[in-house]
Amino acid sequence: MTSRPREIELSVERPLGPEGSAAGVARLTARFEMGAEGTGPTPSELATTLEGLKADLDALVGLPIAGVGIPRADRDLPELVETYRPRQRELVDLLRDEGELTPGEHARLRAHLAAQGVEPAPTPAPAPDRLADRPIAAVPIAADRPAEPTRPVADLLREFQIGSLRQAGAVRARRQITFSEYMALKRHFQELEERGSPAASGNGH
Numbered sequence: 001m002t003s004r005p006r007e008i009e010l011s012v013e014r015p016l017g018p019e020g021s022a023a024g025v026a027r028l029t030a031r032f033e034m035g036a037e038g039t040g041p042t043p044s045e046l047a048t049t050l051e052g053l054k055a056d057l058d059a060l061v062g063l064p065i066a067g068v069g070i071p072r073a074d075r076d077l078p079e080l081v082e083t084y085r086p087r088q089r090e091l092v093d094l095l096r097d098e099g100e101l102t103p104g105e106h107a108r109l110r111a112h113l114a115a116q117g118v119e120p121a122p123t124p125a126p127a128p129d130r131l132a133d134r135p136i137a138a139v140p141i142a143a144d145r146p147a148e149p150t151r152p153v154a155d156l157l158r159e160f161q162i163g164s165l166r167q168a169g170a171v172r173a174r175r176q177i178t179f180s181e182y183m184a185l186k187r188h189f190q191e192l193e194e195r196g197s198p199a200a201s202g203n204g205h
Contacts, residue, residue, distance in 0.1 A: 052190075059182045094167055
């Protein structure tokens with residue numbers, strides 16, 4: 001008789017520098033205990049947890065290093081518009097930062113928005129983070145929690161056009177919000193997920 005697994009483990013990891021694992025690797029892991037009847041988390045629960053781990057990794061270490069992976073051909077404009085339905089330049093930039101768009105696709109969508117008369121949002125003021133000038137991977141986590149007031153979640157969602165936890169992690173990786181503000185956003189999206197809000201089930205694109 002085939003033995004059932006006692007737990008399910010999800011892990012994400014990322015090199016801390018462009019030289020790969022030689023600079024060290026950050027790894028985040030989530031574990032799920034299996035029930036007595038072999039029951040475990042649903043695919044949806046696993047997917048949500050995985051996205052949360054990726055967002056936390058973005059917030060702590062930074063976005064994936066550009067240029068890693070196999071190059072692919074650029075998609076044409078109609079396919080890009082149909083896939084992403086872009087409305088703001090900032091979201092197009094975020095798609096590029098997350099590795100969803102190649103440089104050519106990013107430029108193509110930016111030109112499309114410009115032709116539609118979409119203006120970029122005003123550049124937000126930098127977060128009150130005294131460590132903002134240091135590389136995110138070099139900042140100790142304990143020191144990355146300044147005892148300074150955090151901005152309301154509603155203001156952060158509106159100012160940075162954040163629609164998902166993954167986007168919050170990407171904004172944090174660009175040092176535009178503090179770690180405390182990221183954690184407040186994480187609690188916000190977790191509460192939406194627990195309430196079954198449609199806004200929590202989408203990918204923010």
